[in-house]
Amino acid sequence: MPTQVESDVQTSEDAFRTEVRQFLATNFPDELKGTGNMMAGLDGPTDENPVQKKWREAVGGRGWGTPTWPKEYGGGGLTKGQARIIEHEFAKVGAYNPIGGMGVMMFGPTLLEYGDERQKLEHIPPICRGEIRWCQGYSEPNAGSDLANLQTFAVDKGDHYLINGQKTWTSGGQWADKCFAIVRTDRSDKHKGISFMLIDMDAPGVEVRPITMISGTSPFCETFFTDVKVPKENLVGKEGQGWTIGKRLLQHERTNISGGGRLAGMMGQSLGDIAKKYCETGGDGALVNKVLRDKIADLEIRWNSFLLTARRAVEESKAQGGVSEISSVLKKVGTKLAQDRSELLIEIRGFQGLGWEGDEFGDDELEDVRGWLFGKAATIYGGSTEVQNNIIAKRVLGMLDHQ
Amino acid sequence: MAVLSEEQEMLRNMARDWATKESPVSEFRKVRAAGQPQAYNADAYAAMAEMGWVGIIIPEAHGGSDFGFSSAGLVVEELGKTLTASPLVATTIAASAILLGGSDAQKAKWLPRLASGETVATLAIDEGAHCDPSAIETSVSGGKLTGKKAFVHEAHGASLFVVAAKDGLYLVEKGDGVSLTTRKLTDQRSHADIQFAGAAAEKLEGGGDSLLGDVLDRARVLSAAEMLGMAQAVFDTTLDYLKQRVQFNQVLATFQALQHRMADLFADLTQMRSAVEAGLQAVDSGFGVARAATIAKAEANRVLHAISNQGIQLHGGIGMTDEFNVGFYLKRARVLEASWGSSSYLRDRFARLSGY
Structure with a gap:
């Protein structure tokens, strides 16, 4: 027999599920079924059509794209249980969450924690409505893995700061409305001299240049700041608190990069099935090239373990009510396996798997080549594999600092 | 570590406590020194049976507790950590064969005797x-x-x-x-x-055409649980050693080359644990057993192989001595790797199960 409390929860969950279904029936247009979330993508501008816009406004208006964020700032004000119901019900009818991007994944949660009341009221609601695109001003030419070495400087000019310097690897910088950045306000202390500021990308003195990558695409930019005025109210937290706030934001970033679901999506078709199309098979349907077959099996076994590990991390986090120590290995393992897979795909396809352009190549073949190249970034960004190893050794294994 | 029920947690703690206090590696040294071909301490096995460990997968009607393979795996893992020599894994796997393929009479005759420890x-x-x-x-x-x-x-x-x-x-x-x-x-x-x-x-008339394969899959997951305990023990011992040993006026644990190697092994061990626990759970649920057991044993082989080798390397010269335990794990590791499917056998099986 369920207790009274349990049955009350059950009743209210059922009622909420009904509400979500009714909302979907009324607002979700069939023509968007199974399509993706353009706003959350980093590699293209938002070209919303009116139908997509209407769907975004419907979800954003209720705060359901950010269901657990507080209602007073435009979020849904819902419980985690209700958020899961939204996720399930949306997935069931092939509806995407139109609210996404860095504002949702990284900046919003950080501002909710560290921002003042006025900042939250100004910046969170447009994120919940999917109206503003944020980009990340972190890395600099001489501050990659050693991020705290950043030199972009903000001079105190009384009612505003004057910013000069350069950021790089600004994802989606060419399409962003605003930038959350860590900048130096004090040269005498490496970590305590950093502050967290919000910069308008339209402000005079901001210049964005897309960087062409080895994959031929330009998802990242160089961003130059020349005498850019930033009002004082755009400082988040206190001066010198930027490293603490900035690191907190990186935790949100890592959780998103290593999210099992996203990586699982990258590993669509079984490599064995693909190989059977490109390579000779025997009478029993097995690949004739036993060495290649062995390599494929080895990779797929390890990939399966990774998916099991990602699932275990989620289960343990739920049970323990905190981040499981397993999550520290997810980024490192997942990105490496994805790269190994791309390399093996080339071996399977031969020259046909190295096409740059041309109708003689299939779309999947061309996409996989670009994916192989762009995938090299995965073990570099979001804390390189080497940085991840430092973190595991120090924080999980308790090995001493090497510096 | 999988999320455990209260009963499982008690069982695991009990096994950990017993293995640490009553059956540390020094007990295996005694078994070795005694030189008997049976190679286990009969009193210790009787104590294990007394605690109900042989009957974990056996139904209550036949004298067991019917806790399933995930629970049996918890005990076997703890015993693997201290290299406890016993016929627990062998008897449990044999019991699973009788459970899957035996007649009512065969079950009634043998399972209570296996559970009580009377018959190995x-x-x-x-x-x-x-x-x-x-x-x-x-x-x-x-x-x-x-x-x-x-x-x-x-x-x-x-x-x-x-x-x-x-x-x-x-x-x-x-x-x-x-x-x-x-x-x-x-x-x-x-x-x-x-x-x-x-x-x-x-x-054993029951169990259908797949009986042998089904029994081997159970042997694979339970052996993998023993290997998981061994891998964890070697990893922990090696990490402790790196935190103590000083060379060049520095504790070895401060060297980044060693930190990154341990981070790699930690990631491998995490992967192994996920695969092994999922293999045990698959046997209990009856869903996708062949595939899950193949992945579990393949990962156990791969990771224990690497960790047992690195255990020696990172201990340096003393790791080569009989006085240190790490070599015992290396030797047992290779025997278990060869049992019920080497790495190449398992990769071949995985490819076959996947249709390529």
């Missing part, structure tokens, strides 16, 4: 130096089984064998027509070739 049982499947269930020549005629089995685990302590013949699995009791030749392997545990010459045999 083991699988006798392979006839050569490799796992190859497709190459079985042993045959049965008029209830008499004839054939040769190679490298049978825990053969000396066992009085009941689950034997693979061309047409299925049979129960054979130690006695007339059963002769053992001891094979001393590097792990210094009990192994023997067995000659069956017209030994009285009773078929």
Whole structure:
């Protein structure tokens, strides 16, 4: 027999599920079924059509794209249980969450924690409505893995700061409305001299240049700041608190990069099935090239373990009510396996798997080549594999600092 | 570590406590020094049976607790950490064969005896130096089984064998027509070739065509649980050592080259644990067992192989000495890696199961 409390929860969950279904029936247009979330993508501008816009406004208006964020700032004000119901019900009818991007994944949660009341009221609601695109001003030419070495400087000019310097690897910088950045306000202390500021990308003195990558695409930019005025109210937290706030934001970033679901999506078709199309098979349907077959099996076994590990991390986090120590290995393992897979795909396809352009190549073949190249970034960004190893050794294994 | 029920947590803690206090690696040293081919302490095994560990997968009606493979795996993992020598894994796997393929009478006769520790049982499947269930020549005629089995685990302590013949699995009791030749392997545990010459045999009629494969999958996941405990123990011991050993006026744990190697091994160990726990859970749920068991044992092989080698390397010269335990894990690791499917065998099986 369920207790009274349990049955009350059950009743209210059922009622909420009904509400979500009714909302979907009324607002979700069939023509968007199974399509993706353009706003959350980093590699293209938002070209919303009116139908997509209407769907975004419907979800954003209720705060359901950010269901657990507080209602007073435009979020849904819902419980985690209700958020899961939204996720399930949306997935069931092939509806995407139109609210996404860095504002949702990284900046919003950080501002909710560290921002003042006025900042939250100004910046969170447009994120919940999917109206503003944020980009990340972190890395600099001489501050990659050693991020705290950043030199972009903000001079105190009384009612505003004057910013000069350069950021790089600004994802989606060419399409962003605003930038959350860590900048130096004090040269005498490496970590305590950093502050967290919000910069308008339209402000005079901001210049964005897309960087062409080895994959031929330009998802990242160089961003130059020349005498850019930033009002004082755009400082988040206190001066010198930027490293603490900035690191907190990186935790949100890592959780998103290593999210099992996203990586699982990258590993669509079984490599064995693909190989059977490109390579000779025997009478029993097995690949004739036993060495290649062995390599494929080895990779797929390890990939399966990774998916099991990602699932275990989620289960343990739920049970323990905190981040499981397993999550520290997810980024490192997942990105490496994805790269190994791309390399093996080339071996399977031969020259046909190295096409740059041309109708003689299939779309999947061309996409996989670009994916192989762009995938090299995965073990570099979001804390390189080497940085991840430092973190595991120090924080999980308790090995001493090497510096 | 999988999320455990309260009962499982108690069981795990009890096993950890017992293994640490009553069965540290020094107990295995005593077993080795005694030089008996049986290679385990009968009193210790009786205590394990007394605590209900042999009956974990056996139904309550037959004297067990019916907690399933995930629970059995918790105990086996703890015993693996201290290299406890016992026929627990062998007997549990044999019990699973009787559970899957035995008649009511066979279950009623044997399962209570296995659960109580009175009878030790083991699988006798392979006839050569490799796992190859497709190459079985042993045959049965008029209830008499004839054939040769190679490298049978825990053969000396066992009085009941689950034997693979061309047409299925049979129960054979130690006695007339059963002769053992001891094979001393590097792990210094009990192994023997067995000659069956017209030994009285009773078929396990149930379980269908997949019985042998199903039993081997159970052997794979339970061995993988033992290997998980071993890998964890070597990793922990090595990490402790790196935090103590000083060279160049620096604790070894401060060297980044070693930190990154340990981070890699930690990631491998995490992957292994996920695969092994999922294999045990698959047996309990009955869903996707062949695939999950193959992944579990393949990952156990890969990771324990790497960790047992690095355990020696990172201990340096003392890791090479008999005085240190790390070498014992290396030797037992290779025997378990070869059991029920080497890495290449398992990758081949995975490819076959996946249709390529």
